[in-house]
Amino acid sequence: PILIFPDFNNPFELFCDASATHVGAVLVQRINGVAHPVAFASRQLTKQERNSSAGAIRDHKPLSTLVKAKEPNGRLNRLMLKLQDFDTEILYYPVKLNFTADQLSRPPTETSNVEVKTLEYQANIDWEKEQENDKEIALVRSDVRANLKDEDYECLNLKEFWKKVREKLIVKNGILYKTSDSESLIVIPSKLVRLICKLNHDAITPGHLSYDRTLQSFANKYVWPEMRANVFDYCSSCDIVDKPWDLGGIDCAGPLKRTKSGKIHFVIAVDYFSKYCIAEATIDTTGETTAI
Numbered sequence: 001p002i003l004i005f006p007d008f009n010n011p012f013e014l015f016c017d018a019s020a021t022h023v024g025a026v027l028v029q030r031i032n033g034v035a036h037p038v039a040f041a042s043r044q045l046t047k048q049e050r051n052s053s054a055g056a057i058r059d060h061k062p063l064s065t066l067v068k069a070k071e072p073n074g075r076l077n078r079l080m081l082k083l084q085d086f087d088t089e090i091l092y093y094p095v096k097l098n099f100t101a102d103q104l105s106r107p108p109t110e111t112s113n114v115e116v117k118t119l120e121y122q123a124n125i126d127w128e129k130e131q132e133n134d135k136e137i138a139l140v141r142s143d144v145r146a147n148l149k150d151e152d153y154e155c156l157n158l159k160e161f162w163k164k165v166r167e168k169l170i171v172k173n174g175i176l177y178k179t180s181d182s183e184s185l186i187v188i189p190s191k192l193v194r195l196i197c198k199l200n201h202d203a204i205t206p207g208h209l210s211y212d213r214t215l216q217s218f219a220n221k222y223v224w225p226e227m228r229a230n231v232f233d234y235c236s237s238c239d240i241v242d243k244p245w246d247l248g249g250i251d252c253a254g255p256l257k258r259t260k261s262g263k264i265h266f267v268i269a270v271d272y273f274s275k276y277c278i279a280e281a282t283i284d285t286t287g288e289t290t291a292i
Contacts, residue, residue: 128174134189161225188224197234211235
């Protein structure tokens with residue numbers, strides 16, 4: 001199930017299937033005759049799509065003769081026009097061979113709440129102390145604690161920001177937060193902005209994400225004046241990762257339980273751009289072995 005990088009010099013295969021309520025597909029390429037997934041897709045049909053004839057198809061073998069239709073019309077004609085932009089061949093696959101797309105086209109049988117735990121780098125920051133050392137945050141925090149809502153912030157450099165967020169500021173455990181829906185966002189002192197950007201962009205888990213995705217990772221944790229501009233400038237200055245395998249990591253582990261071939265260690269490499277991983281079992285972890 002591990003995705004591979006697409007090779008645009010070799011052909012692609014698209015396996016598709018549909019049920020009465022869902023459609024699914026998997027894009028694959030073959031390496032030494034073995035199909036490897038490039039991408040998966042699955043979604044629920046709209047009400048209009050469920051009412052169409054496509055949702056009633058049970059035997060997909062007739063689709064293999066689609067290109068042989070002499071006078072296609074309606075949706076069939078529009079589909080043929082789209083396919084003409086590609087060098088395609090439609091083949092019939094029985095369900096037992098098309099099981100991946102078949103599973104993707106099936107509706108979920110039950111719903112459950114799954115707790116997903118993510119690995120994050122946590123800086124050892126004393127937020128209460130750092131906010132106390134920031135003159136503007138310290139002053140505003142003091143006003144919030146005293147429940148003073150009509151204070152004049154004209155003497156502050158960031159007066160417009162404070163006026164805008166004043167009604168949403170709270171103090172919990174000595175730390176100033178801005179409430180946003182069900183989240184409480186820590187108000188970041190100006191001198192820590194670059195550190196926060198570094199932790200949420202450069203660390204191994206985020207892996208030098210784009211501006212949009214980096215900003216999204218901040219959305220439910222932090223807030224500060226000119227946050228969008230600061231994050232954009234930081235991401236724009238990062239030229240470490242522009243394409244796959246520009247930056248990667250490698251490590252080894254073991255000894256583990258011995259395999260039939262006598263291997264008790266493994267080496268793993270990860271591409272920070274795509275998060276693609278490669279692992280290989282080895283006999284030992286010497287430089288000569290791992291270099292191979």
